Amino acid sequence: MNPTTHAIRLGLRRGWTEFSQSIRSTQDQGFYLFTAALVVGYLFLRRNTDVEGTDLMLPSVALPSILGALIAFGVVIGPAYALAMEKEDGTLLRHKAVPHGLRGYFVGQLFLQSAGLMPQMLVILVPSFLLFDDLMADPSGWLTVAWVLLLGLLATMPIGMVIGGVVPSTQKVGTWGMLPVMILGGISGIFYPIQQLWWWVEVIAQVFPMYWIALGMRSAFLPDSAAALEVGESWRTWETLGVLGAWAIVGALLTPIVLRRMARRQTGSQVEAARDASLQWIR
Amino acid sequence: MTTVVTVRDLRMRYGDNDVLRGVDFDINSGEVLCLLGPNGAGKTTTIEILEGFRIRSAGEVTVLGQDPARADEDWRARTGVVLQSWRDHPRWTPRRLLTQLGGYFAPYSTPERTRPHDVDLLLETVGLADLADRKIATLSGGQRRRLDVAVGIVGRPELLFLDEPTAGFDPQARREFHDIVHRLAESEGTTILLTTHDLDEAEKLADRVLILAGGRIVADDSVDGLSRRVEGESQVLWSIDGTRHSEEVADATAFVRALFDKHGDQVAELEVRRASLEDAYIALVQQHEAGHGDAAARLFTEVAR
Numbered sequence: 001m002n003p004t005t006h007a008i009r010l011g012l013r014r015g016w017t018e019f020s021q022s023i024r025s026t027q028d029q030g031f032y033l034f035t036a037a038l039v040v041g042y043l044f045l046r047r048n049t050d051v052e053g054t055d056l057m058l059p060s061v062a063l064p065s066i067l068g069a070l071i072a073f074g075v076v077i078g079p080a081y082a083l084a085m086e087k088e089d090g091t092l093l094r095h096k097a098v099p100h101g102l103r104g105y106f107v108g109q110l111f112l113q114s115a116g117l118m119p120q121m122l123v124i125l126v127p128s129f130l131l132f133d134d135l136m137a138d139p140s141g142w143l144t145v146a147w148v149l150l151l152g153l154l155a156t157m158p159i160g161m162v163i164g165g166v167v168p169s170t171q172k173v174g175t176w177g178m179l180p181v182m183i184l185g186g187i188s189g190i191f192y193p194i195q196q197l198w199w200w201v202e203v204i205a206q207v208f209p210m211y212w213i214a215l216g217m218r219s220a221f222l223p224d225s226a227a228a229l230e231v232g233e234s235w236r237t238w239e240t241l242g243v244l245g246a247w248a249i250v251g252a253l254l255t256p257i258v259l260r261r262m263a264r265r266q267t268g269s270q271v272e273a274a275r276d277a278s279l280q281w282i283r
Numbered sequence: 284m285t286t287v288v289t290v291r292d293l294r295m296r297y298g299d300n301d302v303l304r305g306v307d308f309d310i311n312s313g314e315v316l317c318l319l320g321p322n323g324a325g326k327t328t329t330i331e332i333l334e335g336f337r338i339r340s341a342g343e344v345t346v347l348g349q350d351p352a353r354a355d356e357d358w359r360a361r362t363g364v365v366l367q368s369w370r371d372h373p374r375w376t377p378r379r380l381l382t383q384l385g386g387y388f389a390p391y392s393t394p395e396r397t398r399p400h401d402v403d404l405l406l407e408t409v410g411l412a413d414l415a416d417r418k419i420a421t422l423s424g425g426q427r428r429r430l431d432v433a434v435g436i437v438g439r440p441e442l443l444f445l446d447e448p449t450a451g452f453d454p455q456a457r458r459e460f461h462d463i464v465h466r467l468a469e470s471e472g473t474t475i476l477l478t479t480h481d482l483d484e485a486e487k488l489a490d491r492v493l494i495l496a497g498g499r500i501v502a503d504d505s506v507d508g509l510s511r512r513v514e515g516e517s518q519v520l521w522s523i524d525g526t527r528h529s530e531e532v533a534d535a536t537a538f539v540r541a542l543f544d545k546h547g548d549q550v551a552e553l554e555v556r557r558a559s560l561e562d563a564y565i566a567l568v569q570q571h572e573a574g575h576g577d578a579a580a581r582l583f584t585e586v587a588r
Contacts, residue, residue, distance in 0.1 A: 001389060001392040002390070003387075003390040003391070006386075006387075006388065007387060008391050010383065010386045010387060013383065013386075014383055017375070017379060017383070018374075021374040021375070022374075025374060033400060039559065044522065047353065053509065064490075080344065086371065089369050089370045089371040090366055090367075090369055090371045091372060092373040093336075093366055094371060094372075094384065095384075096336070097334075097359070097362075097363075097364040097435075098359065098360075098384055098387040098388065099356040099357065099359040099360040099386070099387050099388065099390075099391065100356050101387050104387065117453075139572050180541065195523070267336040267337050268327065268331060268336065268366055268367060268446055269327055269328075269337075270362055271367070271369065272367065274368045
């Protein structure tokens with residue numbers, strides 16, 4: 001039995017266990033339904049709004065963008081919180097104390113966070129397809145959804161892992177993770193076209209993966225004519241591949257180094273200090 | 284007897300605070316060794332260095348033939364760590380968690396030492412059989428700690444680390460825990476290193492006690508040996524015809540024999556109080572807490588000479 005591949009198998013089992021426990025927990029179900037109600041509610045209220053320059057309604061254009069933003073948001077904030085919390089509560093230390101345990105832990109985390117997107121997307125897509133027309137211009141778009149999703153995961157999950165790895169406490173995930181991602185969400189052309197912003201904001205947004213995931217999603221769901229609304233009046237598929245691919249490669253190279261450094265510093269005293277700190281919110 | 288742990292001139296410094304200033308000791312195979320000392324004496328630092336969780340400032344450390352700071356995963360498979368869990372894995376059950384974490388030891392199973400432990404037997408051993416399928420979040424503090432012990436030994440370690448294992452236990456849980464440690468040491472031949480600030484616990488569990496104070500080891504002996512070294516004069520109390528007497532004597536046994544030779548049946552309410560290790564230890568702790576780590580260490584070294 002090779003310990004490394006054995007640990008990867010155990011990690012997948014761990015991820016599956018965590019995932020099935022998550023979808024059975026009312027806390028997590030509540031979270032999925034809450035985001036779904038927000039998104040579908042927003043689209044429903046604006047179901048009769050025309051999108052200028054096209055013959056499409058707002059839900060058709062907004063849904064793919066929102067999906068893109070939710071993927072990026074979930075895959076950054078999810079692992080960031082999970083890691084920050086599990087550093088503090090001793091989950092990580094437990095895995096450090098068993099042979100090849102950290103490998104298993106991170107495999108489990110990758111599986112859980114990726115799998116967690118499925119219920120999130122389903123609770124939004126199913127009611128949307130029942131309520132609104134003209135959401136998917138061409139069934140071949142689902143193929144695009146698949147690769148944008150996969151590449152988007154690879155591009156953004158390392159960011160979440162690194163934030164969770166370096167953040168000094170769970171309470172700081174808000175400032176270190178939530179805030180920048182919200183700002184990026186605001187400038188990434190989710191709720192209004194990116195071209196309406198100042199040129200330098202437009203440049204910043206296009207450096208990060210969130211804009212490209214949303215663009216990729218729009219290219220999957222919308223007819224080609226809607227590309228007229230985009231920068232350069234094109235879906236820029238190659239650029240999407242390039243930017244997301246670059247983030248994925250940098251992430252794959254950098255994340256193991258950061259996580260290894262973080263894990264080296266994990267000690268029982270650190271966990272104890274976190275416990276004491278959590279009992280003392282006001283300092 | 285083989286040596287499992289060798290520590291030579293171990294030093295640890297945080298900023299300009301020297302926590303360990305040259306610690307030396309060995310642990311032999313099958314031994315239960317207790318690191319005893321007041322809070323802040325460096326016990327946790329020492330055990331974390333041996334666990335490979337903390338990098339030392341200086342000195343030489345060998346644990347199971349490797350330097351824990353650079354040890355590989357095969358080495359990890361031979362050790363067990365009992366962590367002070369807090370709120371990890373709330374949605375898991377004890378059975379699921381033990382199966383999952385024990386799984387990592389399966390590739391290291393040998394005919395002489397099959398790994399991991401059978402989960403049902405293990406749950407039975409730590410008294411969690413009835414709670415095996417309950418969510419961990421619903422366990423009490425004591426039950427959770429028993430789960431910690433089970434996780435620590437699931438891989439059938441040759442060397443087990445326990446840092447303040449009974450902190451927060453009620454007397455009953457404490458007793459049960461001591462039984463588990465005894466059983467492990469006897470039936471599995473596990474070498475055990477544990478820390479505590481409680482002399483009574485050290486006495487109950489350990490073959491040998493190291494007292495840590497002021498960043499040094501100030502005593503290294505069995506609890507009996509320590510008591511004998513601390514003993515100076517004993518106090519003998521007795522009464523004859525309702526009159527109480529007491530005397531400080533060096534050799535209590537000889538004194539009492541002489542007492543009976545002289546007064547025979549008239550001697551009543553006889554009591555011999557030994558200058559106790561406890562008194563010496565409490566004096567050490569008091570000095571340490573007052574911030575006089577060095578003085579505390581000196582005090583104990585003198586008493587225990």
